[in-house]
Amino acid sequence: MFVFPLLFAALPMALLVLLLGRWHPGSPLIHLVGGSGPLLSASAGLWLAISCWKQGALTAYHQVVYVDALSALLLTVIALVSLLTIMYSIPYLSRDLAHGKILPAKLGWYYFWFNLLVAAMYATVVLNSLGLTWVLIEATTLVSVPLVGYYGTARSLEAAWKYLIIASVGISFALLGILLTYIASASHLGEQAASLDFTFLLSHAATLNPGLLKLAFLFILVGYGTKTGIAPMHTWLPDAHSQAPTPISALLSGALLNCALYGILRFTILTNAVLDASFTATLLQLFGLVSIGLVIPFLLKQDDIKRLLAYSSVEHMGIILLALGIGGKLGRIAAALHLFNHALTKSLLFCVAGEVTERYQTREIHKIRGVMQATPLLGILLFVGALAITGVPPFNIFVSELMVIAAAFAAHQYLVAALALLLLTTVFVCFFPHIATMAFGQGTRESPSSFSEGDLAREPQTETLVATTIQKPGGAEKIALVLFAIPALALLIGGFWQPWFLQDWLYMIGAAL
Numbered sequence: 001m002f003v004f005p006l007l008f009a010a011l012p013m014a015l016l017v018l019l020l021g022r023w024h025p026g027s028p029l030i031h032l033v034g035g036s037g038p039l040l041s042a043s044a045g046l047w048l049a050i051s052c053w054k055q056g057a058l059t060a061y062h063q064v065v066y067v068d069a070l071s072a073l074l075l076t077v078i079a080l081v082s083l084l085t086i087m088y089s090i091p092y093l094s095r096d097l098a099h100g101k102i103l104p105a106k107l108g109w110y111y112f113w114f115n116l117l118v119a120a121m122y123a124t125v126v127l128n129s130l131g132l133t134w135v136l137i138e139a140t141t142l143v144s145v146p147l148v149g150y151y152g153t154a155r156s157l158e159a160a161w162k163y164l165i166i167a168s169v170g171i172s173f174a175l176l177g178i179l180l181t182y183i184a185s186a187s188h189l190g191e192q193a194a195s196l197d198f199t200f201l202l203s204h205a206a207t208l209n210p211g212l213l214k215l216a217f218l219f220i221l222v223g224y225g226t227k228t229g230i231a232p233m234h235t236w237l238p239d240a241h242s243q244a245p246t247p248i249s250a251l252l253s254g255a256l257l258n259c260a261l262y263g264i265l266r267f268t269i270l271t272n273a274v275l276d277a278s279f280t281a282t283l284l285q286l287f288g289l290v291s292i293g294l295v296i297p298f299l300l301k302q303d304d305i306k307r308l309l310a311y312s313s314v315e316h317m318g319i320i321l322l323a324l325g326i327g328g329k330l331g332r333i334a335a336a337l338h339l340f341n342h343a344l345t346k347s348l349l350f351c352v353a354g355e356v357t358e359r360y361q362t363r364e365i366h367k368i369r370g371v372m373q374a375t376p377l378l379g380i381l382l383f384v385g386a387l388a389i390t391g392v393p394p395f396n397i398f399v400s401e402l403m404v405i406a407a408a409f410a411a412h413q414y415l416v417a418a419l420a421l422l423l424l425t426t427v428f429v430c431f432f433p434h435i436a437t438m439a440f441g442q443g444t445r446e447s448p449s450s451f452s453e454g455d456l457a458r459e460p461q462t463e464t465l466v467a468t469t470i471q472k473p474g475g476a477e478k479i480a481l482v483l484f485a486i487p488a489l490a491l492l493i494g495g496f497w498q499p500w501f502l503q504d505w506l507y508m509i510g511a512a513l
Contacts, residue, residue, distance in 0.1 A: 003051075004060060006044035007122050013037030016113035019513065026097060031090045034111025038086040038118045042079035045122060049075045049199055053505050059128070059199075066128035066199055069508035073336055074125040076261050077343045080487075081254035082118050087249040087483055088351050089114070092247055095358065102151070110150060110245075115125065116143040117251070124259045134171070134178050137260055141167045144256060147248045148240045159239035166236040170226025177219030181270075184212035198266055205273035214279060217271045220264060221283060227260035230321065231291040234314045238298075241310035242363070246354025249306060253313045254347030259338060261317065268324060269513060277327060284325030285416060291318025292423045299430040303365050305353050308434060309346065310387060315427055316342040322420060323404045324513070328411050332510040334403035341396045341494065343499015348487045349385035355481065356382060356438070358512075367433050367506060369441040377481050380441050386435035388491040390428045396494030469507040 017034040020027065049072035049329035052058055057068040067075070093110060096102045120143055124136040124496075141164065149160030178196070185195045194200040201208065241249045269281050291488045295311040302308045318337070323335035355378055360368045372379030388395035399426060408417035 001049050003044045008119050009040035010037035010115035010119040014112045017108050017111040026104025026107055030107050035086045037115040038082045042083045045075040045079040063128050065126050067126050069512040071125050073509050078121050078255045081347045085251045089247040113146045121259050125262050128197045138171050149242045150245055156243040163236045163240040167227050170223050174223025177216040180212050181215035184209045196426045208274050210275050213271055213274045220267045224260045224263040228257050229314050229317050230287050231294040238307045238310040242306040243285040250347040250350035254343040281325045281327055284321045288318040288322030296426050304363050305365055327409045331407035332513040333506045334407050336509040338400035341400050345388045352381045352385055368438040372439045383439045383485050384488050390432050393494035395491050
């Protein structure tokens with residue numbers, strides 16, 4: 001575990017970039033220093049994940065650190081999403097500086113909070129103590145709030161406060177679940193340092209109080225479910241994801257939501273070891289179906305591209321819970337695969353949407369037309385991302401969603417399978433036409449006025465053709481588009497072929513769940 005300290009390389013880089021930003025605001029060196037932290041941490045995270053898949057569960061520092069297949073999955077997700085978003089942050093922020101959307105003094109603060117958030121997410125998924133996991137999930141909220149309100153507009157500050165308050169209330173419920181778990185442990189096993197360690201509790205599951213664990217799981221599901229964006233506790237998510245800078249929106253949706261979901265998954269494993277699995281299965285299926293169904297009217301009437309993607313995240317968190325609730329080997333593997341697929345797809349789609357909004361200087365869907373004609377590569381990426389996120393074959397999410405339905409049929413849960421099919425089909429009908437119209441639609445739009453991603457565009461004044469009003473990509477933006485093409489290709493390959501090592505990895509995660 002010599003590589004473990006490198007997992008938190010983002011911490012010293014956060015301090016260094018803050019000092020650099022104070023003495024040399026707006027310096028290009030800030031991009032290099034700020035981006036090196038997530039890069040080093042991602043290298044360590046992938047190394048730990050590969051080591052876990054080869055050797056099995058890893059422990060270190062007297063079992064303070066515990067990395068099993070589930071942790072390895074989250075490490076991989078955080079590493080890949082943070083790499084994509086930090087590399088996109090460089091051209092994105094450079095453009096904001098050039099256009100005067102942010103002051104040079106704010107550049108260092110962006111990388112400071114970004115690096116702290118990355119370090120907190122890694123720590124969340126590698127520590128053995130459920131109590132420390134709670135602390136770190138709350139820490140991810142505190143360090144991501146300044147990023148949500150980064151632009152300092154009225155809308156972004158409102159979204160940041162809403163996010164802080166709702167997520168903190170939710171995490172308070174989770175704290176009650178942690179306390180009840182501690183009581184269940186200490187009352188039978190005595191007070192000791194390992195009372196909240198996951199491995200300790202799992203090995204003594206037979207001695208824990210079932211009534212207390214049942215109540216604890218309810219608090220955990222509602223508490224962490226709020227941070228995960230599970231309906232109906234999801235109300236902060238569309239505002240926060242739409243008002244944050246686009247790389248942060250991608251990081252929140254692709255990685256941060258999964259850190260809170262990780263807390264639910266750990267408690268599901270523990271609760272199923274104490275109680276009959278039907279208790280957690282019923283709750284997970286209920287919240288999963290509600291999360292999928294509740295977003296449908298919001299998707300249908302949505303006119304903000306980033307809010308559209310945010311509501312889609314609520315749906316996909318619901319799919320993961322539904323798969324876990326269906327259970328069985330196939331259901332658990334489907335939950336793990338869908339978690340990975342959604343993280344990769346949604347982070348890519350948010351970044352592509354950020355480029356679209358920058359070209360057209362608006363987030364309003366009805367004002368964006370003809371992306372495929374104006375910028376072919378960007379249009380292709382937008383269209384491919386939309387196909388993938390809605391579960392259209394042959395893309396990767398189609399495979400995991402098909403596995404969820406197959407798991408329901410295998411478990412003879414025909415009503416659940418029918419409801420899931422109906423809801424997923426309805427989501428596609430509500431979501432996909434928005435993207436198809438932006439990609440292929442024709443028409444006129446109004447010329448852009450002063451615009452920031454942290455706020456909506458002001459009322460425009462004149463009308464011109466779409467093709468003449470978009471901003472042409474510069475060199476950095478062209479590099480970003482090529483960067484996006486790499487995960488887009490992975491979405492397609494994942495629908496056709498899964499290498500043997502990925503299949504073995506999924507079986508390991510299913511066993512851990």
